[in-house]
Amino acid sequence: MSVSPAAVAASDPAVTPPASNSTATSTPTQADLLDFVRRTAADADLIASLPLDPEGRTWVRLEGPGGSEAWLIGWPPGTGTGWHDHADSVGAFVTAAGELKENALAVRLPADGWKTLELTEDVDRERRLPAGKGRSFGHHHVHEVLNESFDQHAISVHAYYPPLPRIRRFSRSGPILRLEQVERPEDWQ
Numbered sequence: 001m002s003v004s005p006a007a008v009a010a011s012d013p014a015v016t017p018p019a020s021n022s023t024a025t026s027t028p029t030q031a032d033l034l035d036f037v038r039r040t041a042a043d044a045d046l047i048a049s050l051p052l053d054p055e056g057r058t059w060v061r062l063e064g065p066g067g068s069e070a071w072l073i074g075w076p077p078g079t080g081t082g083w084h085d086h087a088d089s090v091g092a093f094v095t096a097a098g099e100l101k102e103n104a105l106a107v108r109l110p111a112d113g114w115k116t117l118e119l120t121e122d123v124d125r126e127r128r129l130p131a132g133k134g135r136s137f138g139h140h141h142v143h144e145v146l147n148e149s150f151d152q153h154a155i156s157v158h159a160y161y162p163p164l165p166r167i168r169r170f171s172r173s174g175p176i177l178r179l180e181q182v183e184r185p186e187d188w189q
Contacts, residue, residue, distance in 0.1 A: 028064070033065070037158065041156070050074050072157055075153060078148070083177070084143070091137055093157060095131050095133055098155065099154060102143050103146070106124070165185070
């Protein structure tokens with residue numbers, strides 16, 4: 001079961017991230033987003049305020065720098081995102097509690113016009129991200145994020161600019177990557 005971001009935000013008006021160094025009129029860079037998620041992940045009161053569900057991810061939408069979209073996300077043991085990208089948005093995320101694993105493809109995929117791709121060898125990358133560690137990424141970055149713990153929740157902070165216009169979801173079988181679904185903001189907000 002997931003908690004609706006609107007429901008959580010409405011029920012806990014104290015959930016606000018630290019102030020950003022970016023001005024509201026500037027376009028945030030990957031470095032700005034990474035700085036924001038690092039500072040936000042260090043806010044112990046904010047991290048502790050996230051309600052955790054034993055079965056499903058929970059999330060709260062945050063105000064990101066320069067009009068970016070940001071999220072505080074709770075990950076029960078054994079949960080993950082599946083393979084996806086963030087379309088034309090750049091982003092960053094940091095683990096605030098627990099540990100996450102990111103599997104990513106070190107190759108730029110075509111933006112549109114395909115349903116199935118055969119990946120070459122050596123495109124897979126794996127990162128372990130314990131609390132305090134994170135990364136930024138560019139447009140069309142394909143990855144999956146997992147909490148592989150058997151008994152510990154993880155919490156992370158994510159930011160994207162421009163706000164996510166869509167998320168493409170993929171399935172993967174060996175070297176074959178298939179586009180399965182395209183989600184729009186109304187599907188997750």
